[in-house]
Amino acid sequence: MTTPIIAPFPATRLRRLRRTPSIRAMVSEVNLTTDNLIWPIFVTEIAGAEGEIPSMPGVERLTLDGAKRAAERAAQLGIPAICIFPHSDQDLKTETCERAWDPDNIGNLAIRAVKEVAPDLTVMTDIALDPYNANGHDGIVVDGEILNDETVEALVKMALAQADAGADLLGPSDMMDGRIAALRMALESAGHKNVAILSYAAKFASAFYGPFRDAVGASGRLVGDKKTYQVNPANRDEAIRCVARDLAEGADMVMVKPGMPYLDICRAVKDQFGAPTFAYQVSGEYAMLEGAIRNGWLSRDAMFESLLCFRRAGCDGVLTYFAPLVAEALEK
Ligand SMILES: NCc1[nH]cc(CCC(=O)O)c1CC(=O)O
Numbered sequence: 003m004t005t006p007i008i009a010p011f012p013a014t015r016l017r018r019l020r021r022t023p024s025i026r027a028m029v030s031e032v033n034l035t036t037d038n039l040i041w042p043i044f045v046t047e048i049a050g051a052e053g054e055i056p057s058m059p060g061v062e063r064l065t066l067d068g069a070k071r072a073a074e075r076a077a078q079l080g081i082p083a084i085c086i087f088p089h090s091d092q093d094l095k096t097e098t099c100e101r102a103w104d105p106d107n108i109g110n111l112a113i114r115a116v117k118e119v120a121p122d123l124t125v126m127t128d129i130a131l132d133p134y135n136a137n138g139h140d141g142i143v144v145d146g147e148i149l150n151d152e153t154v155e156a157l158v159k160m161a162l163a164q165a166d167a168g169a170d171l172l173g174p175s176d177m178m179d180g181r182i183a184a185l186r187m188a189l190e191s192a193g194h195k196n197v198a199i200l201s202y203a204a205k206f207a208s209a210f211y212g213p214f215r216d217a218v219g220a221s222g223r224l225v226g227d228k229k230t231y232q233v234n235p236a237n238r239d240e241a242i243r244c245v246a247r248d249l250a251e252g253a254d255m256v257m258v259k260p261g262m263p264y265l266d267i268c269r270a271v272k273d274q275f276g277a278p279t280f281a282y283q284v285s286g287e288y289a290m291l292e293g294a295i296r297n298g299w300l301s302r303d304a305m306f307e308s309l310l311c312f313r314r315a316g317c318d319g320v321l322t323y324f325a326p327l328v329a330e331a332l333e334k
Pocket of ligand 1: 283
């Protein structure tokens with residue numbers, strides 16, 4: 003911690019450095035650039051399911067062709083990474099989740115499609131069973147219990163299929179114990195030693211994921227809640243232990259999720275570990291901001307401010323549905 007030295011007024015007039023845009027720019031402690039953005043997209047395999055997601059105005063479910071166009075747009079805007087979320091056929095969801103590691107599931111088809119048109123764009127994935135699980139959970143459920151070790155085995159198969167499809171950055175969002183070490187070891191022995199892991203390390207059991215569950219068609223399905231594996235929003239020490247554990251198991255980067263109500267966690271993680279730290283400005287945060295902006299209750303500046311504040315809180319980057327809008331604005 004530095005100790006600020008404040009000369010008594012009027013020697014110190016803090017407003018001197020706020021007087022003009024150029025002076026303010028000179029003393030801005032952090033900045034938001036396109037390099038700080040990861041763009042999450044939804045890709046559907048269901049004919050007719052593409053198009054706007056009502057609880058996320060401005061965000062669409064994409065077809066494979068739509069995903070390719072999004073990837074080209076990201077590459078052209080200089081967004082470094084896109085993160086693919088599958089919207090899979092409801093009728094093919096099972097309790098055993100085997101489609102999660104099908105090389106031709108919609109997530110893996112999307113990875114290949116995106117790589118075809120934008121080979122240099124970093125492709126991030128989500129590792130959790132929920133898009134393919136009949137009951138909407140991230141893990142395998144038997145008699146109402148989310149089984150940890152059986153789920154980790156399934157996640158390993160899922161991860162290898164994603165790496166085979168060409169993913170650069172795997173995002174385990176499942177919150178099972180021991181998954182990072184298992185994924186890392188499996189990737190190493192399968193010849194994917196350069197595939198990186200961005201662990202959803204401090205992922206909280208949050209009400210802010212609602213619109214996302216609409217987007218991936220999990221809302222009506224989820225039986226119960228995710229509180230037996232995601233972190234209690236009250237728990238900061240536990241979140242720090244999660245991050246420490248994931249880094250010790252070999253995570254290359256770590257994430258805090260959700261974002262805006264958890265900036266204290268972002269700061270603590272960055273200060274404590276100095277690892278590449280990301281936040282996920284999740285669907286509910288997007289819905290709040292975009293809904294208010296579209297109603298004229300907030301100005302578009304709120305979007306930029308929300309993202310800049312992640313940088314101030316110590317984040318290297320942010321997963322945000324605003325990514326293309328922000329990148330377009332920053333281009334000008
Ligand atoms: N594996 C699930 C997953 N991966 C990303 C999100 C949420 C993202 C968002 O709300 O934008 C979720 C939802 C959940 O945990 O239920």
